[in-house]
Amino acid sequence: MSQSRFSRAVRLVDKWLAGIVSGLCVALLGAIVVTISASVFSRFVVFHPLNFADALAKYFLQWMAFLGVGLAIRSGEHVLVDMLVVNFQQSAARALLIGINVLVSVLFATVAYYGTLNALSGLNSHDPFVFGISMAIPYFSVAAGALYALIQTNLTTWIRLQDSKLRFPPNEVTT
Template sequence: MRALYYSLKVLGQINRATLLFCKYVTIFLVATITIVVCAGVYWRYVLNNSLAWTEETAKFLMVWMVFIGIPIALKTGGHAAIDALPNALPERGRQFLYTAIYLVILLLMAVLIYQGWGFALNARTQNTATTQISMMYVFGAMPFGGVIMFFVSLELFIKAIVGIFTPSDGVHLDEIDMAKASPE
């Protein structure tokens, strides 16, 4: 049991630092997307001379933003969820359910990392239409975000296992205060 608590502590520290990085990258990406889209609108409708690269750039930045933002939402409980079943279960049953859920997420993330890596490698010879950068950089968001989400899911999986034996130390999504859920 001490090994679980120790691994939970180490994963928690790694994930806190990683999610803080993801938070700032996501903020930067949102700001960049806003600037790129506004520039595209300004050039198209005010200057009557559209920029070819703005739509493509905004789209690819949004892909990265999503794959970097998903782990933050998972850790903070920000995903949409139906909580009728977990709330109907006793605490140990709820931790068993969370263990199963996070195990499925871990398996899906392993598939996403593996397939995403292959997808990115296969796309390395393709270039984007207007900016002419390799599609590998665009598709690289899948394995990158998948690895981060894998570690967040692993932490929550271990926390749910601990919660089976010590329910007070388990996953408690209903106690997350979204205003304070920032991974700082």
């Protein structure tokens, strides 16, 4: 596979994956709005509160927040130190970008690993308020978000390295 074909494939995977995660985050936000609205209606209009609504909305928010980390990385809206990269010459900036990517990737891989272990520890624990779901489901949001952030960090770095000039955000030139 040639360099330009591989680069196009990386951009396609980046766009495809971001579309799926964006859609999932929008669906989660919609579920939060519906859950909280139903809770408010049932509590103050019908006077019969939905005991599961608050915890369920928290779980949806937790998933949305952790998945949103990768989307923020993709669009350049996550906390980072980009002023270092843009103030160096191209070769030094590329080396610095790769070094930062390696460190951030190690961090996200570590969080994904320990998040998975934590989620597995919740397999036998259940939330009695939210239909008795296994606590592994909300706990796994940490590992899933870190895994997506790891993938997105590397995709974004690859796209930035392929640009003739290091731009931020990297997707401003590709739609």
